[in-house]
Amino acid sequence: MHSLMVADDHPLFRDAIAAVIQSGLPGTELREADCFAALTSALDADDDVDLVLLDLNLPDASALDGLRELRRAFPAVPVAVLSAESERATVLGALDLGAIGYLPKSTPRPDLLAAIKQILDGQIYLPAEIMRRPAEASSAPPATQGATQGVTGPADAGALEQLTVKQLEVLSLLIRGASNKVIARELDIAETTVKTHVSAILKKLGVGSRVQAILAADESTLLACLARRRVR
Structure with a gap:
């Protein structure tokens, strides 16, 4: 209960x-x-x-x-x-x-x-x-103790390049508020696979939680990186 x-x-x-x-x-x-x-x-x-x-x-x-x-x-x-x-x-x-x-x-x-x-x-x-609304440069909240502890700023393109295309797709849905179930449905993969991808994303970005990953991911940089990787 x-x-x-x-x-x-x-x-x-x-x-x-x-x-x-x-x-x-x-x-x-x-x-x-x-x-x-x-x-x-x-x-x-x-x-x-x-x-x-x-x-x-x-x-x-x-x-x-x-x-x-x-x-x-x-x-x-x-x-x-x-x-x-x-x-x-x-x-x-x-x-x-x-x-x-x-x-x-x-x-x-x-x-x-x-x-x-x-x-x-x-x-x-x-x-x-x-x-899913575009982020504005002036809208970023100041860092405080809590979810951003250990996050030094948005992940740069170099950090995002460590992610596979599928991990970039998972992260792009994650920062738009999608749950594991929704991500699994959108990408046509198992929910357990989503959890595996999320764990790998946290490790590669050097953060400890989904919240930290969301706060560290700059959407425009992420989408640009994903577009480049898809045309390779």
Whole structure:
């Protein structure tokens, strides 16, 4: 049985999320907080939760500040952002601070449930419709402790040249928010093969996690490298 905490200041939205979770994950223990202070107080009393779903715009914690403070105070508690914000820079900023998923509030109910299950299964969830947007030079979030620890900057073409064509294809889908299952379907390979490719990508890029690989991969450099390799 899973234990989830939903932190959002709108009762109707908390009720809607509870209905989604209970319909697809029956028996889940669901706790709620209507502000950041209530969330931290609840976790102080009992931080044994499988996932916190955190709204970025709580009345007493704005933007990414609440996530930053939550990760500092409870580094072992898994946190996914649940927000109306849909900027690619905000998604990357949340990853940078250690979030293991980003769920836009506009996500359709079936997709939202699938995303929560994906996170509970140990995978990162990113909204594909946001991650496929072109990155802007001004949108890159500043490095902070968390997901980017050990990442010195975007991977250069030399590092990407170490990857096989298939690994480049996997990485290009990874940075657009695709899950292992989606990558397997898109590339017509087994899901276990995807996991093998991801492990090889992390090793060759010198990073320790999928999040670090996403943050280290510059999409334009990656796609240029992939185009060159495909015409050889």
